[in-house]
Amino acid sequence: MRIFLRTIFDKTFTIMTYLVVLMIVALLVIILGPMLSRGLSAVIFKDTIEFRKMQFALYNRGNQSRILQETKETNAFRQKIYQTIDKFKQGIDTEALTEKVRKIYREFGQQLRYKELPPEQFTILRTQAKEIRDKLETAFASQDKSEIASCINNVMQYRDDQRFKDTAADGFFKLALEFKNSVEKIDLSKHYLYVKSLQELESLITELLGPRPDEPLPSTAMNQFGATRWDIAQRILDKILWTEQWVEHKPNELLVKIKALRAEQFAGTDIEPLFSYIKDNIEEMLKPKAKFYWQYFIDDSTPGHYFGGVGPEILGTLLLTLLSMLFAVPIGIIAAAYLTECSSENLIIKIIRMCINTLAGVPSIVFGLFGLSFFVLFFLPLLGFPSKPCILAASLTLAILTLPVMIRASEEAIRSVPQTYKEASLALGAGKFKTFMKVTMPAALPGILTGIILSLSRVAGETAPVLFTGAVALGPMPSSIFHSTRTLSYGSYDMAVGDRIAMMVPHNQYGMVATLVILILCLNIMAIVVRSRMFRKLHGH
């Protein structure tokens, strides 16, 4: 029995270790899966006509005549929406109507003044026009249909008056007729509700289709275009069709979120059929097409990464990593060579080793502080360069950060070269230096290469050390190493936490971090492959 229990216990333990490892692998998948898959959607997605317009306007990319043709086709379908809304607005938008009436009244007054009428007639006309104006305003503000009808009728009496013919006052009558027609179908008691709902609907439609063709273009790029991606268009369509409301389901309970058709807000009006029209014709209005947007990796972006890609970030990351490798690789290899080939284990070497280990343990943010206080505020001014965060300071900081990785990897690689190689070379009469350069180095090269690749991936992903030494969230492309730059790592941070505009474009948030992760994973996989090859070679398989 005891043995049985022990076996059971043993088996459970074994299974548990399997489960733990499976869990770790699952964690890796959970962390990387959404990041990579959603990041991929920044590059491969269904675009819309708005995307093509944006690409042409911002990057001068695409076929102009085809875009114009498509714009024409889509505008034909969009026109109906604008017309319906405008017509409905005639009966709803009291403020705009009042404004119009006042404008007509002012114009009429101006015209009168130039006609050189006798003073009495002038006064009469003026008073009548004022009366018309007031009547119309009452009608616009009223919620009672009979009152409106009487007001309009009153106004219409003046229509045949010769004195008003061919003057600005014609506008009064036109407006009155239009208003009469449009209020017929509207429940005026809901007047204010309509105004509010209509405003919401209009802003959503602008989000979906962009500004109207006859409107002036907004100044910021993000407002100049509608939904550039089909998935965003779908989301906005959903928002157009449905409203979310928080209602009290039962008293003394939490509010419950329910979805309701937005069309219900406009029940019985001309707007109601518009919803099914939008739903049925959204493809004609936006013309979705599958798109492989490889330029994502070279394009600059608009503020907040609303449009565009990660070109400057990739360039900045590459500059930083390569420059820091330029410093770290020679120093790392030389130090490793000295530690393995030239020295016996004495006190000085022990101190050097301890320092390397300490350096490896220094938190990355402390490297950032050090880079700021030493390179930016002390070292650069010492050499006569401006004392501000720049690529040079950041890459020097990163070089020191990655030095221990470089030294350890190279040391391991040099040590793993079989002693017999060196002995054979020495026996042939080569000197120590020659042996190292001609025999040990070539044999250790794959290992050193692995070290270089691993430090590259470490440097590319570091954020904290470059925070104060050379990375910025927004800025122009760097023109020299004395400018600060955008980097993928800091960009990922900024888009996830700092940037309000970026929150609206999750595909670009994920796209940035996925670019960084893919870059680093590729480097690491490369390192693993190189290492396994070297392992096989050295062990003679």
Place this chain on the structure above:
Amino acid sequence: MINANLNQVPEATADAGSQPLLLTYSQDIRGFLSFHIGRTALFIVTCTSVLSVLLIFSFIFIEALPFLAKFSLLEFLTSKAWYPEAQSPQFGALALIVGSIYVTVTAMIFSVPVGIFAAIFLSDIVSFEIRNIVKPVIELLAAIPSVAYGFFAVMVMAPWMQQKLGFSTGVNALNASFVLAVMALPTIISVAEDSMSAAGRELREASYGLGATRVETMFKVVIPSAHSGIIAAVILGMMRAIGETMVVWMASGNASQIPHPWWDLSQSIRTMTATIAGDMGETAKGSNHYRALFTVGLLLLVMTLCLNIVSEYLLSRTAKKSGKSK
């Protein structure tokens, strides 16, 4: 001298007809000098790392010194009031220190058992082939940059926690600790696995020979024998967690407070690293606040240095032990 001679001999023998085998004095001195000058140059380059460490310590210390002279260190370490930009600024870093320790310890509670189990799996349970597949996968976990972990914490974990666990905020101590635990796992696993493998076949075989099962062998023989390496693994994991910036900055909520009650992980906290990263951008160079941040950095540096020394001591002990058993 001998080395220098060795350098010259093959040349002399190659065209033995024209040159004498013996070196002239100038050749001899040249060889001697080039050997020693070359060696010294290599030594100087090697000392870059020593120089870097010295520079890091001295520059952080120099920047922190005016603060230490002006304010009391005791108050810095014991006061909870961190109001650096107030009218009469207060620099009490206790909440930050506690925050750092808090997330680190919680992360270790998650990752140590998992890490040790995974290390046992790699060192004692699976075959060499499977181990060669699983190890790179775990190394990939270490390769993912910290900002990507932070991104995961903010964009995936935080909404999930808010919706599924009903926390008032998604960015809290639990979120940060969990992600830190995942980040510390690869370090813990690889160091613990190394020390368990170093415990040697003989111990295991003796134990199996006495009729012990695998779990008994592991927990009564191998782990006690490898304990110093395992503790070093935990300490290295702690160093990774305590020095981590981006994850805690993004995922811990950045509220300078000590959780109350103390076990409530769903509250926001703020760590030392996040404070430096978050505040440094807004301070004027040379102000009290700026110096205070350098003092926090100095404290962090000292803490990691101590942990580093302990782990080195423990690892050198394992190295000695395995050396003896061979």
